[in-house]
Amino acid sequence: MYNRKKFIVSHAPFWHDGSWIAKRSYNILLAALPAVILSIYYYGLPALGVVALSVSSAMLWELGFTRISKTPDTIGDGSAAVIGMIFAMLLPPVVPWWLIVVGTFLAVVIGKMIYGGIGGNPFNPAVLAYAIIGVSWWDYLNFDAAIANYDLGFITMYPLALAKHAGMHTDLFNLQQIISSYNLTDLLMGRQVGGIGATFGLGLLLGGIYLIIRGIIRWEISISFLVGVAFTALLFQAADPGRYAGPLFHLLTGYTLLGAFFLATEDSSSPVNFLPMLIYGAAAGMLTVLIRNIGAYPEGVIFAILVVNLINPLLDKIRPKALGKVT
Amino acid sequence: MMKRSFFGLQQPRFKYDAVSNMNIEPVRIAVPEKVTLFLNRPFEGKVPRTLNVGDRVKTGQKLTLYEDSDAYVISSVTGTIRSFDSFLGDFGQTLTAINIEPEPTDEFDEALSRALDEDGVAAARDYLLSIPGGMPPEMLKGGHIDTLVICGIEQDLLSITNQYVTKSKVPAMNKGVSAIKKITGVHKVVMALPQSLMQEAGAIGGASGVELRVIEDEYPSANPRLIMRDVMGQIVPADKRPEDLGIFFVNAEAIAAVGEAVEKKMLPVTKTLTVVKKDMTKTVVEARIGTPFSDIFQALDITLFDRDRIIVGGPMSGTTVYAEDHPVGPRTLSIMIQDSSDVPLVSDYPCINCGECVRICPADIPINMLVRFLEARQYETAADEYDLYSCIECGLCSFVCPSKIPIFQYIRLGKYELDRIRMEEEAEAPETVEEPAPETEETTEEVTATAAKEEEA
Numbered sequence: 001m002y003n004r005k006k007f008i009v010s011h012a013p014f015w016h017d018g019s020w021i022a023k024r025s026y027n028i029l030l031a032a033l034p035a036v037i038l039s040i041y042y043y044g045l046p047a048l049g050v051v052a053l054s055v056s057s058a059m060l061w062e063l064g065f066t067r068i069s070k071t072p073d074t075i076g077d078g079s080a081a082v083i084g085m086i087f088a089m090l091l092p093p094v095v096p097w098w099l100i101v102v103g104t105f106l107a108v109v110i111g112k113m114i115y116g117g118i119g120g121n122p123f124n125p126a127v128l129a130y131a132i133i134g135v136s137w138w139d140y141l142n143f144d145a146a147i148a149n150y151d152l153g154f155i156t157m158y159p160l161a162l163a164k165h166a167g168m169h170t171d172l173f174n175l176q177q178i179i180s181s182y183n184l185t186d187l188l189m190g191r192q193v194g195g196i197g198a199t200f201g202l203g204l205l206l207g208g209i210y211l212i213i214r215g216i217i218r219w220e221i222s223i224s225f226l227v228g229v230a231f232t233a234l235l236f237q238a239a240d241p242g243r244y245a246g247p248l249f250h251l252l253t254g255y256t257l258l259g260a261f262f263l264a265t266e267d268s269s270s271p272v273n274f275l276p277m278l279i280y281g282a283a284a285g286m287l288t289v290l291i292r293n294i295g296a297y298p299e300g301v302i303f304a305i306l307v308v309n310l311i312n313p314l315l316d317k318i319r320p321k322a323l324g325k326v327t
Numbered sequence: 328m329m330k331r332s333f334f335g336l337q338q339p340r341f342k343y344d345a346v347s348n349m350n351i352e353p354v355r356i357a358v359p360e361k362v363t364l365f366l367n368r369p370f371e372g373k374v375p376r377t378l379n380v381g382d383r384v385k386t387g388q389k390l391t392l393y394e395d396s397d398a399y400v401i402s403s404v405t406g407t408i409r410s411f412d413s414f415l416g417d418f419g420q421t422l423t424a425i426n427i428e429p430e431p432t433d434e435f436d437e438a439l440s441r442a443l444d445e446d447g448v449a450a451a452r453d454y455l456l457s458i459p460g461g462m463p464p465e466m467l468k469g470g471h472i473d474t475l476v477i478c479g480i481e482q483d484l485l486s487i488t489n490q491y492v493t494k495s496k497v498p499a500m501n502k503g504v505s506a507i508k509k510i511t512g513v514h515k516v517v518m519a520l521p522q523s524l525m526q527e528a529g530a531i532g533g534a535s536g537v538e539l540r541v542i543e544d545e546y547p548s549a550n551p552r553l554i555m556r557d558v559m560g561q562i563v564p565a566d567k568r569p570e571d572l573g574i575f576f577v578n579a580e581a582i583a584a585v586g587e588a589v590e591k592k593m594l595p596v597t598k599t600l601t602v603v604k605k606d607m608t609k610t611v612v613e614a615r616i617g618t619p620f621s622d623i624f625q626a627l628d629i630t631l632f633d634r635d636r637i638i639v640g641g642p643m644s645g646t647t648v649y650a651e652d653h654p655v656g657p658r659t660l661s662i663m664i665q666d667s668s669d670v671p672l673v674s675d676y677p678c679i680n681c682g683e684c685v686r687i688c689p690a691d692i693p694i695n696m697l698v699r700f701l702e703a704r705q706y707e708t709a710a711d712e713y714d715l716y717s718c719i720e721c722g723l724c725s726f727v728c729p730s731k732i733p734i735f736q737y738i739r740l741g742k743y744e745l746d747r748i749r750m751e752e753e754a755e756a757p758e759t760v761e762e763p764a765p766e767t768e769e770t771t772e773e774v775t776a777t778a779a780k781e782e783e784a
Contacts, residue, residue, distance in 0.1 A: 008636045008670050009647040011736035013722035014663075016671035017331040017339060019729040021679060077676070119679040119730070215335025218682065272682025272695055316693070322714035323552065323690035324565035 021118065024216050025078025031211045032085050032262065034203030039196040042152060043093035047196050050095060051088040058084025058104040065113045079118045083107050086126040086262055089197025090255065090302075092146035099140050103129045123309045124266040131302050143193045154191040155181060159253040160298040167243040167293075175242060179249050187252035198258040208261030217265035220277035225260040226251060228285020236293050244293050255301035256288065263301065269309040276315035284308040331727075338687055339727065341546035343480055344609070345523035346490040353491075353599065353611040356626050358404060362427045362617035363654040364390070368398045369421040370413035382408050384427060387594040388436035389454060392423060401457045402436075403596035403616040404429035417646055418743055427617070440592035448509045448589055455510075458588065459598045459616060460581030461658035465570055472513040473573030474559070477504075477582050479520040479528060480542065480549045483641020486601045486661035489579040490524060491611050496583040497530050503586030504537055510585075518579075519554050546643065547689055547721035551576045565716040578660070601661035604629060605669070619652040620662060634667035643722035676730040677702075684724035684734060690717045694724050694734060701737040706745040715741055
């Protein structure tokens with residue numbers, strides 16, 4: 001009895017497909033890289049500094065939180081790094097360092113850890129932090145002001161702000177003329193003003209398609225978000241082309257692509273059933289354009305996603321009847 | 328083991344193995360030096376026994392160990408009883424283990440053949456419980472049976488025992504079907520088969536009236552509840568079993584064994600099973616019921632090391648055993664060996680709400696929510712609002728979980744705990760009926776007290 005071999009005894013199933021949270025996180029970071037690298041190419045070291053400080057401070061906040069609360073270290077799952085990366089992607093290329101550190105505190109600690117860590121957050125942590133920072137220190141997040149000292153060779157005016165301004169003062173500006181001054185290639189190739197990770201449309205599309213193919217984000221959310229944006233923008237443009245920009249402009253400016261592939265798709269704050277995912281995505285897309293066109297802010301993705309994050313638990317109640325359920 | 332593909336958008340698909348093109352030569356395992364049989368009754372030293380240590384038993388003899396119970400097990404060898412033990416099974420189930428030292432030559436017990444001669448085929452009813460392949464005990468109790476479904480394929484993956492038997496023992500299956508009809512009085516017999524076996528099994532039931540029905544070859548379509556839905560066109564309510572609707576599922580091997588028993592007037596005692604080695608190669612083995620696994624491993628040249636895993640049943644829903652000398656039981660369809668380096672570990676990470684499980688679940692259960700309630704031991708809510716009892720126990724949710732949560736284990740534990748709680752509540756029910764009366768008195772007292780206070784104020 002004493003020299004018996006000791007076997008592993010456990011519960012079924014005895015196979016696992018090998019997926020793991022860290023692998024998902026690193027793939028998201030990988031998919032975000034093209035968009036971030038192009039911005040670093042345009043804006044140089046300041047942008048690199050923002051990204052590096054945001055990722056590292058987010059990770060340190062998580063480590064600090066788990067150490068102080070005496071819970072197991074979760075820094076290895078890469079979730080904090082992803083939050084830091086996405087927060088950096090939202091920021092302008094030049095921001096004060098303390099803003100980043102406060103922002104990642106809000107994202108990691110207030111946005112995620114106090115709800116019990118990964119999987120428990122009701123809002124996308126990076127989006128929540130950006131909203132708080134945006135409401136508190138709006139001036140620092142002004143894209144045009146942030147890059148005032150750059151000579152970039154393309155229009156250094158935040159497209160959405162310009163379009164909104166022109167739409168509000170149709171007597172002074174011609175909206176269509178302003179929109180046509182941003183050509184499609186510029187918007188796709190990152191030759192526009194915006195967040196560090198939000199301007200390179202092609203890179204974001206590639207990253208998003210990569211994540212969809214790998215099964216890390218859910219295509220239903222991304223596609224319905226984009227359709228929601230395009231459809232609502234189309235309706236507004238049809239109503240008054242002189243005041244509202246068209247679908248293509250809305251799709252390729254601001255945070256739209258970033259929102260479709262990186263923000264709205266955050267696991268914990270988005271639904272998992274088919275129909276709810278479509279409603280969730282479409283609602284976020286419609287809200288985005290509503291805020292952009294008739295709200296107070298030029299950009300609507302941030303608040304649109306926060307609002308649909310709120311209805312996510314309700315949406316997920318729409319689900320197929322389980323096998324053998326009578327009522 | 329199947330890994331997540333690069334294109335993770337596509338859900339993993341498991342196919343059942345098809346044996347139609349395989350040329351299977353079963354390996355016969357010699358009669359072992361020690362045989363262990365499990366009697367489905369807790370071990371009790373004080374209850375008078377019909378058999379004692381040192382008694383001689385014959386092959387095929389019905390061993391009713393305890394005088395106060397009719398639980399029995401069929402001896403698979405001729406030999407001498409050496410000891411009785413208590414054995415602790417899964418979920419705290421306690422059994423009596425009977426250890427027998429076999430003799431080299433078999434001497435067959437005459438009871439079955441006498442019973443068959445005297446009372447006809449129906450007399451076999453009292454002997455079939457631990458037949459190779461197993462019989463549902465309720466089926467032999469004599470109640471009404473609406474439909475008998477013979478599974479020509481295992482519920483779980485890799486195992487090919489039922490397919491092999493279906494393919495190679497068509498005449499025995501035919502005899503078994505007509506015998507089981509007479510024994511249980513069932514009229515409708517359905518055989519569920521994969522498409523690949525249809526041709527070879529076509530001869531089954533030609534005369535005896537068996538409906539052959541095809542089941543999909545993708546896991547878990549051989550699950551009884553899914554067979555009910557997809558093949559029988561009837562959905563079993565989540566809180567009922569197919570047996571409650573009068574529909575019984577039997578392994579093809581058991582039906583073939585019934586056929587052999589009736590024909591030869593001897594109970595078959597040799598179990599067919601699939602052994603899956605570490606490199607996933609399969610061998611079909613024939614061994615006496617009660618043979619320790621170690622004898623089979625020796626015969627097949629399998630060496631085990633510390634931290635390996637021995638799985639009884641398939642990779643998705645089987646159980647593990649902790650000893651190499653665990654015996655082959657009547658329902659052991661397969662044994663699978665897993666190398667320690669292939670053993671995936673679980674984690675205590677929370678659910679990240681990725682939805683992989685929800686999308687792969689064949690029963691449409693909101694597992695992302697269910698698992699949160701199960702982790703918090705909110706079993707009642709899990710059952711009432713998040714479909715705990717709809718689970719068909721296929722294990723796919725745990726397989727795809729990126730948090731490596733032992734979801735399947737949580738579900739089984741939840742069902743077990745909830746059944747236990749509800750049983751305790753039922754046992755206490757008479758007392759709770761009387762309770763409301765004093766409660767109402769208290770509330771009226773409270774009401775008068777508050778009324779009095781108000782008056783004072």
